[in-house]
Amino acid sequence: MELYEAVGRRIHELRVSEGSGEISQITLEQLSSALSDFGVDIKRAALSNIERGIARPSLSMLLAIAAALGKLKEKPIQLRDFFPGKGTVEITPLWSSTGSQLQDFMNGHPVTSDLPISPKTSATSFSPSLRRATKRVNHLLNDWRDNAAPQQFDISADYLKQLITRRYGRTLDEEAIARATKSSKSRDDVTWQAKGRQTAKIIEELVREIDSTWCKKPYSHKNK
Structure with a gap:
């Protein structure tokens, strides 16, 4: 399970669980209203996206949700x-952790700096299109940022x-x-030009995902 999906599920569980206050199962509307007391203007649909793991809440949003839930349930909520x-x-595509380790991290335990990278795959197992895509992804990420990133x-x-x-x-080839x-009309009618156009679109999607995971400055195809 991905990190934000796991966090969203836990927020949902806490929202609908029984509490000690007058309000036990909190509705999304009630949570939205309570968040406004903390200066957060967020609608029911956006909260639902967070609970379903579609949206990625910031740290400040998580803190506000914890405070709002705690206030409604009259029970302190820890991050x-x-x-x-x-x-x-799954924290990143190549880094996973157990739930108990994540809770330890939140309790102040040191976060390991050694990413558990999957074993290296032999270069011969990479298709020519994947090797070309890798070069293109690196080029886009490095070229448009104009040294904005701390490292290449x-x-x-x-x-x-x-x-x-x-x-x-x-x-990559199968998706394109x-x-x-x-x-x-059929798979046999697909031209290499059509496949190339779809590959380019996929590469842009991958660049955006990598950028949203590791960078602060948003990627834009206009900056290519």
Whole structure:
């Protein structure tokens, strides 16, 4: 389970669980109203997206939700309560942690600096299109940022391959062909130009995801 999906699920569980105050199961409307007392203007639909793991709440938003829930339930909510106490949570495509470790991190335990990277895959297992895509992703990330990042990106083909598999459930070529097939009569009618256009779109999606995970300055195709 991905990190924000796990956090959203825990927020939902805390919201609908029984409390000691007059209000036990909090509705999204009630939570939205309580958040306004902390200067947060957020609608029911946006809160629902957070609980479903679609939206990625900031730290300030998590703190406000904890305060609002605690006020409504008349029971203090700790930030660690938003993290599951069991199971495995995917923090990044190549870094996972147990729920108990996440809670330890929130309690002030040191966060390991050694990312549990998956074993390196032999370069011969990478398709030519994946190798080209890796070069293109690094070029876009490094070129448009104009040295805005603290370090230059060097995304590996292994990293990109795993990111593609997690995001699309298939290889880069398979995803590009599947998209191109939608505008063709059959898979056999897909041209290499159509596949290339879809590959370019996929690369932009991957760049945005990598950028949103590791960077602060938002990526824009206008800056290519």
